Amino acid sequence: MCVSLNGSRSAADGPAVPLSPEALAESALAAVAAGAGEVLVHPRTPCGRESLSPRVVGPVLEVLRRAGVGAALSVPVSIAAEPDPAGRRARVASWRVLPDRAAVHFGQPGAAELAQALLARGVAVDAVVPLGGAAGPEPLARFLAWPVREPGRVRLSAEPAAADPALVAGLRALPPVPVLLYGRDAAAWPVLQPAARCGTGVRTGVGDVTHLPDGRPARSNAELVAAARDMVARAVATAASR
Numbered sequence: 001m002c003v004s005l006n007g008s009r010s011a012a013d014g015p016a017v018p019l020s021p022e023a024l025a026e027s028a029l030a031a032v033a034a035g036a037g038e039v040l041v042h043p044r045t046p047c048g049r050e051s052l053s054p055r056v057v058g059p060v061l062e063v064l065r066r067a068g069v070g071a072a073l074s075v076p077v078s079i080a081a082e083p084d085p086a087g088r089r090a091r092v093a094s095w096r097v098l099p100d101r102a103a104v105h106f107g108q109p110g111a112a113e114l115a116q117a118l119l120a121r122g123v124a125v126d127a128v129v130p131l132g133g134a135a136g137p138e139p140l141a142r143f144l145a146w147p148v149r150e151p152g153r154v155r156l157s158a159e160p161a162a163a164d165p166a167l168v169a170g171l172r173a174l175p176p177v178p179v180l181l182y183g184r185d186a187a188a189w190p191v192l193q194p195a196a197r198c199g200t201g202v203r204t205g206v207g208d209v210t211h212l213p214d215g216r217p218a219r220s221n222a223e224l225v226a227a228a229r230d231m232v233a234r235a236v237a238t239a240a241s242r
Contacts, residue, residue, distance in 0.1 A: 007207020
């Protein structure tokens with residue numbers, strides 16, 4: 001299970017959102033203790049802007065690792081942090097401290113080239129593909145057109161707009177790469193159940209959703225991970241009993 005520590009959230013989204021590198025490290029440690037096996041973090045400048053600068057990405061990763069976060073660390077490489085495709089590749093080339101994984105949005109220009117640049121630096125790639133909604137079929141088509149030469153270091157990170165068991169099951173027939181599924185806000189918990197039944201990886205965290213399955217505001221990433229772990233276990237048990 002992956003935990004999205006902060007996503008595009010800010011202090012306005014409530015006290016559960018970790019903001020400083022130290023708060024991110026504390027939140028990551030608690031989430032891993034609750035069952036998360038991977039950590040996705042959006043590095044930000046002190047003023048809150050997402051950034052791919054090595055002066056921002058490196059220190060955040062170092063704080064997390066010094067704090068004892070042993071899970072794989074992932075960062076997004078997207079338009080939110082750097083609008084220009086060439087600029088994103090240049091930023092990746094300038095990193096001195098590398099994450100274990102990087103999320104590349106295949107709905108954005110230059111995704112395939114960026115993914116190759118990350119793989120060349122030894123960073124595994126999550127190919128982010130929104131499914132349904134306003135995104136349309138283009139991001140998935142771009143991913144399918146990309147020749148995945150290193151399937152062991154590439155994962156399809158799919159975001160359905162709504163829970164669709166047939167769609168989730170269909171993803172298993174795509175190119176031989178692992179699949180991670182997640183939803184955001186209203187779709188977050190409904191998507192988790194068919195994902196668990198189909199045996200894909202799952203993701204939760206404040207970056208995706210700020211409320212628990214029963215509608216209560218989440219107090220932390222760890223609380224969300226614990227709730228997702230329980231939901232996955234129930235879904236797997238239900239599927240096994242049929």
